[in-house]
Amino acid sequence: MTDPLHKDLLEIALEAARRAGDLLRDGRPADLAVADTKSSPVDVVTEMDIAAEKLITGLIAERRPDDGVLGEEGGTTEGSTGIRWVIDPLDGTVNYLYGLPTWAVSIAAEQDGETVAGVVAAPMRGETYHAVLGGGAWATGAWDGERRLSCRPAAPLDQALISTGFNYVADVREQQAEVVRRLVPLVRDIRRGGSAAIDLCDVAAGRLDGYYERGLHPWDLAAGDLIAREAGAVTGGRPGERPSAALALAATPAVFQPLQRLLVDFGA
Numbered sequence: 001m002t003d004p005l006h007k008d009l010l011e012i013a014l015e016a017a018r019r020a021g022d023l024l025r026d027g028r029p030a031d032l033a034v035a036d037t038k039s040s041p042v043d044v045v046t047e048m049d050i051a052a053e054k055l056i057t058g059l060i061a062e063r064r065p066d067d068g069v070l071g072e073e074g075g076t077t078e079g080s081t082g083i084r085w086v087i088d089p090l091d092g093t094v095n096y097l098y099g100l101p102t103w104a105v106s107i108a109a110e111q112d113g114e115t116v117a118g119v120v121a122a123p124m125r126g127e128t129y130h131a132v133l134g135g136g137a138w139a140t141g142a143w144d145g146e147r148r149l150s151c152r153p154a155a156p157l158d159q160a161l162i163s164t165g166f167n168y169v170a171d172v173r174e175q176q177a178e179v180v181r182r183l184v185p186l187v188r189d190i191r192r193g194g195s196a197a198i199d200l201c202d203v204a205a206g207r208l209d210g211y212y213e214r215g216l217h218p219w220d221l222a223a224g225d226l227i228a229r230e231a232g233a234v235t236g237g238r239p240g241e242r243p244s245a246a247l248a249l250a251a252t253p254a255v256f257q258p259l260q261r262l263l264v265d266f267g268a
Contacts, residue, residue, distance in 0.1 A: 003116070006132040009083065009109040010117040013223075014130060016059045017105045017121035020052040020089055024105070025123040027051070028096065045090075045097050049073055052089035056107060060085055072219045084110045088219040091120075092195030101125060106197040108222035118223030120197045129201040129227050137204050137230035149231040152206040154254035160209035162251075162259065163191040163199045167215040176214065179266045186262065196248070200224025203250045204231035210251030210259050214268055221248050238264060 027048055053073040060067060068079030071087040085107065090096060092103030101124030109117040116133040127141035129149065137149040164180065166173050184190055191208070193199050197220065199211040204227045221243055225235050234256040237247045247268060251259055 002132050002135040005111075006109075006116045006135075010119065010130060010132050012060060012063050013085075013107040013109060013117055013119040014128070016056045017107050017119045017128065019059065020055050020105045021121040021123035023055055024048055024052050024090060024096070024103075028099075042097065045093055048096075049090045049093065052105065053087060056087050056089055056105075057085075070218060072217065082112045086110060086115075086219050086222040088197065088217075091197040091220060092193075095194045100194065102193050102195050102198055104195050104197045104201075106219065106223045108226065110222070115222050115226045118226040120201050120223050120227060122195075122198055122201075125198075129204065129224075131227045131230040133226065133230075135230065137227045139201075139205065149201075149204045149227070150206060151203055151228070151231050151233040151252045152209055154252060155209060157187060157255055157258045157262075160187050160251075160255045160259070161189055161191065162187050162255075163193055163202065163208050163211040165192060165194065165196055165199070165213040165216075169215075172215065175267065179263065179268045182266050183262060196220040197224040200228045200235075200250050203233050203252075204228045210249070210255045212247065212249045212251075212259065212263055212268065214247055215245055216243070216248045217245065225250065236260065 050073050053071050057069055066079055066081045068084035069077045088106040091106050096103040105121045107119045108115050119130045121128045129139045131137040138146045139149055140146055166176050196216055201224055202208045203211050228250040229235050233250050234253050235250040237244045
C-alpha cells in the first residue's frame with residue numbers, strides 16, 4: 001500500500017510542476033532566440049528559470065515549511081522533517097531557448113535520502129509523468145485519463161534505441177563523442193533529446209530502450225530515475241553504484257547490463 005505521506009508529497013509536486021510549467025510556457029517570449037539591446041536571450045532564460053524555482057519553493061514553503069530543499073538555481077535550505085525536495089525548474093534550457101518542445105519541470109521528494117515521489121512535467125508535450133515509491137509510474141497526456149507506464153519488452157542490445165546527452169565542457173564532450181562513435185554500430189540507433197528528465201521518462205514510457213549520460217546533478221535525475229524504476233526499468237551508474245555525475249544509466253532489464261559493460265569499456 002502506498003504511504004499516505006508519499007501521496008501527499010506527490011500532490012504537492014504535481015501542483016508545483018503544473019504551475020511552474022504554465023509559467024515557463026506562457027512567459028516565454030515568442031522572439032526569445034533573437035537578442036535585443038536590453039539583455040541576451042540567455043539572460044531571459046535564466047530569469048525564467050529562477051522565477052520557476054521561486055514559484056516551486058514558495059509553494060512548498062507554504063505547505064511544508066520545515067522540509068529541506070535542493071534546487072538547481074540555489075534555492076537550497078536545510079530541513080528538520082527528513083523530507084528534502086530536489087528541484088530542476090527547467091531541465092532542457094537550450095531547447096527552451098531555441099523554442100524546441102523537449103524541456104521539463106522536474107520535482108522529487110526524498111525521505112531520509114530515498115526518493116519517494118517524483119514528477120516530471122513536459123508542458124509542450126502536454127504530458128506529466130509521476131510516481132511514488134512502490135506505486136508504479138503513471139502519466140497524463142493526450143490519451144484519456146491516467147496511463148500506467150511500462151518500459152519496453154526485452155530486446156537485444158543491437159535492436160535497442162538509446163538516448164544520451166552531452167556536457168557543456170569541450171574536452172568532456174569530445175570524450176562523449178568518442179563513446180557514441182564506438183556505440184553507434186552496436187545498437188539500433190542513438191538519440192540526443194536535450195532533457196535528462198524527459199529521456200528517463202521516455203525509457204519509462206517505452207519510447208526508448210535505454211539512456212545514459214555523464215555529468216548529471218541530483219536535480220537532473222531524481223524524479224526521472226524513480227519514474228523509470230517504477231515502470232520496470234533498471235537504473236544505476238558504474239557497476240554496483242547508484243546513478244551519479246560519474247555515470248547515470250536507465251534501461252530495460254535486457255539492455256541494462258550489456259549497455260553498462262560497453263559504457264565502462266569505452267570510458268563513458
